Amino acid sequence: MSQNSNQHSVRRIILPSGRTIEVVRFHDDVEHAQPGLHVCPQCDCELVQPVAWTEAAGENWELTLRCPNCMWVGEGVYHPRELERLEKKLDQGVDAILRDLQRLTHANMADQVDRFVEALRSDLILPEDF
Numbered sequence: 001m002s003q004n005s006n007q008h009s010v011r012r013i014i015l016p017s018g019r020t021i022e023v024v025r026f027h028d029d030v031e032h033a034q035p036g037l038h039v040c041p042q043c044d045c046e047l048v049q050p051v052a053w054t055e056a057a058g059e060n061w062e063l064t065l066r067c068p069n070c071m072w073v074g075e076g077v078y079h080p081r082e083l084e085r086l087e088k089k090l091d092q093g094v095d096a097i098l099r100d101l102q103r104l105t106h107a108n109m110a111d112q113v114d115r116f117v118e119a120l121r122s123d124l125i126l127p128e129d130f
């Protein structure tokens with residue numbers, strides 16, 4: 001991993017079995033100067049998403065944005081440059097969800113293997129189980 005001083009957050013997820021996994025996220029603060037369309041003006045949540053869009057004058061687009069945290073809804077006409085940034089954020093969100101899913105799947109599989117091994121050791125799995 002690179003040696004930069006990016007901020008990171010750790011989220012702890014407890015699986016049904018009691019096993020705990022930690023999900024570490026690194027945030028680059030390159031784009032913190034202006035909040036961007038993905039930031040809710042009401043609650044600062046960074047998960048604002050477009051729910052409707054239509055072409056507007058010039059190369060602009062009219063968007064309806066919605067915050068899933070506080071249910072804020074806003075409309076506005078935006079330049080493609082702003083939309084590009086929002087799109088990038090949305091893509092990053094999808095990537096983050098997929099990575100989390102992959103980690104969860106892996107952790108769940110590891111957990112099942114552990115339990116299977118434990119059951120074998122305790123003679124709880126017999127030939128007639130197959």
Ligand SMILES: [Zn+2]
Pocket residue numbers: 040041042043044045067068069070071072
């Ligand atoms: Zn909000």
